[in-house]
Structures are given as C-alpha cells and as structure tokens.
Amino acid sequence: MKKKQIFLFIISFIFSLNSIFSQTENTESDSLIKKDKLLNINKLRFGIDLSNPILSSSNDDNLSYEIVGDLQITDDLYLAGEYGSIDRYIEDENINFNSVGNYLKIGFDYNMFNNWVGMDNSIYVGLRYASSSFSNKVDSYTVRSGDAYFSNLVDNGYENITHNNLNGNWIEIVTGVKVETFKNIYLGISLRLNKLLSDTKPSNFDNLFIPGFNKVTDDNTWGSGFNYTLTYSIPFKKRK
Amino acid sequence: MIKRYHNILFLLVIIILGCEKDDICIEGSENTSRITIGFIDFENKSSKGINLNTIRGIGIDSIIEDFNGDKLKLPLMVNSNKTKYVFEYNETLDTLILHHQTIHKYLNRSCGYISNFIVKSDTEISKNHGWIKEVSIENDSIFNEEKTNILIHY
Numbered sequence: 001m002k003k004k005q006i007f008l009f010i011i012s013f014i015f016s017l018n019s020i021f022s023q024t025e026n027t028e029s030d031s032l033i034k035k036d037k038l039l040n041i042n043k044l045r046f047g048i049d050l051s052n053p054i055l056s057s058s059n060d061d062n063l064s065y066e067i068v069g070d071l072q073i074t075d076d077l078y079l080a081g082e083y084g085s086i087d088r089y090i091e092d093e094n095i096n097f098n099s100v101g102n103y104l105k106i107g108f109d110y111n112m113f114n115n116w117v118g119m120d121n122s123i124y125v126g127l128r129y130a131s132s133s134f135s136n137k138v139d140s141y142t143v144r145s146g147d148a149y150f151s152n153l154v155d156n157g158y159e160n161i162t163h164n165n166l167n168g169n170w171i172e173i174v175t176g177v178k179v180e181t182f183k184n185i186y187l188g189i190s191l192r193l194n195k196l197l198s199d200t201k202p203s204n205f206d207n208l209f210i211p212g213f214n215k216v217t218d219d220n221t222w223g224s225g226f227n228y229t230l231t232y233s234i235p236f237k238k239r240k
Numbered sequence: 241m242i243k244r245y246h247n248i249l250f251l252l253v254i255i256i257l258g259c260e261k262d263d264i265c266i267e268g269s270e271n272t273s274r275i276t277i278g279f280i281d282f283e284n285k286s287s288k289g290i291n292l293n294t295i296r297g298i299g300i301d302s303i304i305e306d307f308n309g310d311k312l313k314l315p316l317m318v319n320s321n322k323t324k325y326v327f328e329y330n331e332t333l334d335t336l337i338l339h340h341q342t343i344h345k346y347l348n349r350s351c352g353y354i355s356n357f358i359v360k361s362d363t364e365i366s367k368n369h370g371w372i373k374e375v376s377i378e379n380d381s382i383f384n385e386e387k388t389n390i391l392i393h394y
Contacts (some may be wrong), residue, residue, distance in 0.1 A: 027387050080254065095348060141353055143355050144269075144347070144354045144356070146272070147274060148325075149300065149314075150316075150318070150319075152318050153319065155319075156319070158319070159353060169344075204344070204346045206349065217349065
C-alpha cells in the first residue's frame with residue numbers, strides 16, 4: 001500500500017517537473033531566441049571599477065584601478081575576471097605602511113534574474129580564484145611600550161623597510177547586480193567574501209593588507225571587498 | 241525592482257565596511273622592557289640603596305624626581321642606539337651614556353612591534369663631579385625586566 005503511494009508521488013513529481021520544463025521552453029520560444037543551443041556566446045562586457053580611482057585620489061595615493069570583464073557563454077553563465085593595480089597608504093593602529101601590487105581574479109558569474117524581453121539586467125552569484133603579487137613598505141610605527149617617557153615613534157631605520165616579492169592566493173564568493181542604464185552601458189555593484197588560501201609571510205612583519213583581498217585580520221583568513229563598476233557591452237548578435 | 245536590490249546592496253557594503261573586526265592587543269602580551277640599573281657600593285661591592293634627586297633623559301624636558309632604592313628601571317630609546325640620562329645625586333650631575341643595539345620584533349596587528357635591547361660594552365659615564373665611580377654590565381640582553389642589566393658603583 002505504502003509502495004503504491006510512493007510510486008504515485010514519484011510519477012506525479014516527474015510529470016510536474018516535465019510541465020515546468022515545458023513551460024520554460026515555451027517562454028524561451030516566445031522571445032524568439034535560438035534554443036537547443038548549449039553555448040550562447042552573446043556579448044563581451046568590459047569596464048572599470050569606479051571606487052578605486054576615487055578612493056586613491058581622495059587619499060592622495062598613486063592611481064589605483066581595476067579593469068573588469070565578462071563573457072557570456074550560456075544563457076545565464078558568464079566567464080568573469082578582474083585585473084587590478086593598487087597603491088595605497090594604510091594607517092593602521094600601530095603601523096603605517098604602503099601597499100603596492102597587482103592582482104588577477106578569474107571565475108564565473110551565474111545570473112539568477114529572469115529578464116523580460118528587451119531587458120538585460122542581472123542579479124548574480126559568482127566565484128573567483130584570485131592571485132596577487134605585492135610589496136608592503138613599512139613607513140612608520142609606534143613601538144608598544146608601557147613607558148612613554150621617550151617617543152616610541154619609529155620613522156627611520158630599524159624595520160622601516162620594504163617587504164618585496166610577496167604573494168597571496170584566495171577565493172571569492174561574489175554577489176552583485178548589473179543594471180543596463182543606457183543601451184549597452186551597465187552600472188554594477190558587487191560584494192565579495194574572500195577566503196585566503198595562502199600567502200607568503202614577510203620576515204618580522206605580517207601581511208596586514210593584500211591588494212585585491214583588502215584587510216587581513218589577526219588569526220583570521222576571511223576578508224571582504226566590493227566594487228562599483230561601469231561596463232560597456234560589445235554585442236555579438238543584434239538584440240531584438 | 242532591480243533598483244531596490246541596488247539600494248540593499250549598497251547598504252550591505254556600508255554595513256560590511258563598518259563592522260570590521262577590531263583587533264585589540266591583549267594585556268599581558270610581550271612588551272618593551274626597561275633597563276634595570278642596580279646601585280652598589282664602590283668599596284665593598286654590595287648592593288647599596290641610593291637617593292637620587294632627579295633623573296632626566298637628554299633631549300626630554302620632563303624630569304623623573306626622587307628615586308629611592310637600589311634597583312632603578314628606566315626606558316631606553318626605541319628609535320636610537322644611544323640613550324643618555326643625567327643623574328643628580330647630592331646636587332652633583334653625572335651623565336650615563338648607554339649604547340645599545342635596538343631590535344624590533346613584530347608581534348601582530350593589534351600590538352605592533354616591541355623592542356628588545358642588547359647593551360654594548362662601550363656604555364660609559366661622562367663625569368661632571370664624579371659621584372659615579374664605575375659602570376659594569378651584568379646582563380647585556382634586555383628581553384625582560386627580571387635581571388639587573390648594569391651596575392653603577394658609587
């Protein structure tokens with residue numbers, strides 16, 4: 001008796017699935033776009049991040065920038081990547097240092113937003129593998145001391161050195177939106193949760209900041225970031 | 241609808257950036273140690289308490305007043321290899337010039353660096369009136385404040 005019910009359930013479930021799939025197929029054929037095509041290389045988007053140059057100019061740093069790009073490979077899936085160059089002066093609790101480096105992030109975005117015909121917006125989640133090579137130059141620091149009779153500030157000699165040839169690797173979980181504000185021009189914002197996989201530690205110092213990864217906290221391999229992008233899309237096919 | 245998502249995301253950015261974890265240097269973490277100066281009798285080399293009127297670091301305006309005892313702890317300059325102190329005893333001034341190697345050690349983000357020292361043998365006194373007879377080094381490395389590092393014979 002029970003078995004029969006289970007069978008009934010499975011069969012009805014498969015039928016309902018079938019009807020859902022056929023419905024989605026219908027909507028696709030409504031929009032008159034090719035179907036039964038696995039690859040759908042439709043557009044290439046590239047652009048820049050707007051937050052980095054603004055941050056760097058307001059802090060009197062050298063120019064930092066990030067170039068972003070993505071390539072649509074199926075209806076919802078995009079190959080995506082970012083390349084950035086960072087030069088930032090960081091005033092931390094005890095140590096002021098300058099961080100300079102480049103990074104590359106490669107991965108994919110998956111669009112979860114169902115557009116109406118003619119619209120091309122996206123709400124997406126994605127994943128990146130990222131790698132950064134950088135150097136951190138210690139500019140000045142305050143030595144921890146229980147006594148403040150003499151100044152404990154060190155701004156010359158000792159550990160005021162450049163730690164070169166550092167690198168870090170991490171993965172990023174991305175969520176974001178892209179809105180087509182003008183034809184083929186998109187404004188986007190994304191949030192990133194970063195998980196550090198490995199980094200080369202400098203001697204007698206630590207990686208307190210990794211370009212691309214941002215702030216690294218004590219005893220913690222998680223970080224966060226965001227970008228605010230302006231991108232231009234090169235359509236490969238004429239959109240209806 | 242998509243505009244609303246935009247706003248929510250923007251809010252999230254602010255929240256994430258605002259809620260960064262603060263690293264706090266735990267009390268009891270390693271710290272920069274002071275030098276420990278012992279005072280001994282020049283004749284019989286036994287520990288002898290002293291009453292100094294003033295102690296002043298050269299280059300510093302503030303004065304440490306009235307020291308009583310036979311063990312004096314003083315900070316060394318973390319951004320120099322030389323620390324000079326003027327001791328006033330019975331209205332006479334003598335200058336102690338401490339030469340030291342200054343080694344900075346990184347702890348973590350919240351505590352930053354601390355400094356360790358190694359006292360060098362060219363530590364000297366420049367006498368004004370000469371109440372200090374001799375200076376000797378007992379333990380040259382200053383990594384904690386447990387041992388007496390130098391002795392002033394008077």
